Amino acid sequence: MRPVPSGVVLALDAGGSTTRALVLDPAGHPLGRAASGPGNPSAVGVEAALVSVREAVSQALAGAGAAVADVRSTVLASAGSDRLVPRETLIGHLGLDPGAPFRRVSDLLAMFHSAADTDTGAALVAGTGSVAARVRGGGLERVVGGNGWLLGDAGAGFWIGREVARAVTDDLDGTGAVTALTPALLAEFGLSDDRRPREGRAFVLGEIVDLVHAAEPVRLARLAPACFTAAAAGDSVATAIVAAAQEELAVLVRAVEGPGPLVVGGGVWRRSAQGPLAPGLRAALTGRTVLPAEDGLLGAASLALRALGLPTAPLRALRGTGRPA
């Protein structure tokens, strides 16, 4: 056995809404944790992302009573941002030892390792977007979905929110069924239910269309929780949207079938798993070992320890205890 090194290891999960940092001792025990703002350059730009990452690192190290010079190994998990920030820029920006192992991995791969103890299996994330991957030999063998809100991400938060808004416009112009999603959307948008005709359509319908097109499209994802709530209360339009979303997720699950566990995560996944699953998704999951993961932080920690040849078993105790930050 190699001697256990001194110092600490650093795990980072830089997401589109939150950046998480975890500092561990070489035996895999957590010493410090922190969270900051968005750390994904493609979501908020390079400058803002670097600020978030540095803030999380500083706070987690402070909590651990450690300095940046003590970091022996770093793994940063993020989605598709590797083209935007050169590795050397990140290392320099954080003040890390250029000679210590530093690895960037996809957020999918990190999430897989957050819950799985093998190098073979699959992962599915359904949050604002949706994406799945087959993992083999510790790398991404095949990625499906995740093509962004305009083309892909079917069955995830933006997709559900857009279906909600469409169902409401169909309700208001009479081409679709009456649904509880309409009052829910009006409440979310702060609009009163004024259906007096104006140039051949309900006044409030024009207001909704204007508001939706004036905002960032991906903001429609905020309507997804109302859809799950309305479905749970028995609204048939909302129930159909949730079922259609799960059938879309089933396509991703089937596309990454194979040996090993399926690690699942993301807010839409968690919300879906609370209710009855649609037949296609239930069938796609049959016979598979499904392991839930909160995010990629524990996986990044596991990979950071492995980069030094250190055991990762102590991390298992941290699983399923909620987000470690």
Next chain:
Amino acid sequence: MRPVPSGVVLALDAGGSTTRALVLDPAGHPLGRAASGPGNPSAVGVEAALVSVREAVSQALAGAGAAVADVRSTVLASAGSDRLVPRETLIGHLGLDPGAPFRRVSDLLAMFHSAADTDTGAALVAGTGSVAARVRGGGLERVVGGNGWLLGDAGAGFWIGREVARAVTDDLDGTGAVTALTPALLAEFGLSDDRRPREGRAFVLGEIVDLVHAAEPVRLARLAPACFTAAAAGDSVATAIVAAAQEELAVLVRAVEGPGPLVVGGGVWRRSAQGPLAPGLRAALTGRTVLPAEDGLLGAASLALRALGLPTAPLRALRGTGRPA
């Protein structure tokens, strides 16, 4: 009978890509025509729209050998722009006599009157977007669709283009069928077909996703013609998209059923009408009098003549002769 007035009448169709102007004598005979750039304020902004409208008016009047002081009646057709430019601003900007009749009408209503000789019926436009209306008593009784690219406009150019891009990403990541739309899209985007794996997916797939999300979403409409071409050549994926688009248009047609003719227009409609119609659309059109219209210019002319109590019969001779500009 009233005496025939001197002077001219002015018809305008201010669209998202082209503004058309037509100057007629009081007997309804065309004297001058012109076309200029985008005249819809919600598409290009108020300033640019006003410039286009004034340019088309000046050129059409010059062609007619008339001055702006000769205009006795004006009708301007445009889509949903009435909130952006006050009527008085337009009249002042064009230098029109404030005492002469000036009316703004929806582009749908103008298109209806371009082809129909009654005040009752329906209209369907399928261009970049899709919208339908029932016309009654010369006004819009009910409008369906037309909720913009993000929520609505199903079955029209943007919608088809997005389905094309989705089909291509599904082809490239293996979740969908192989389709001739893939080489067509790569040619349109100027990309080479590099499918070497990069982080678990084909390299060119990442390039497509980046390009699509970097451009204005509505630009996807430029992929629609390739879909009709591939469908005509027998590609099953393209054929399914065209059929699905027509079923969406059938929903709009059914929503505006009733007495009177159905006036139809828009590039996607014209292209669709060249091939076999999907069963749902064929059924929705059965028993209805379908009248094609190029745009709203002749309808605006008809309404401008009617505002002075003048007959509109001479306009019929201008129908179906291609765009009068």
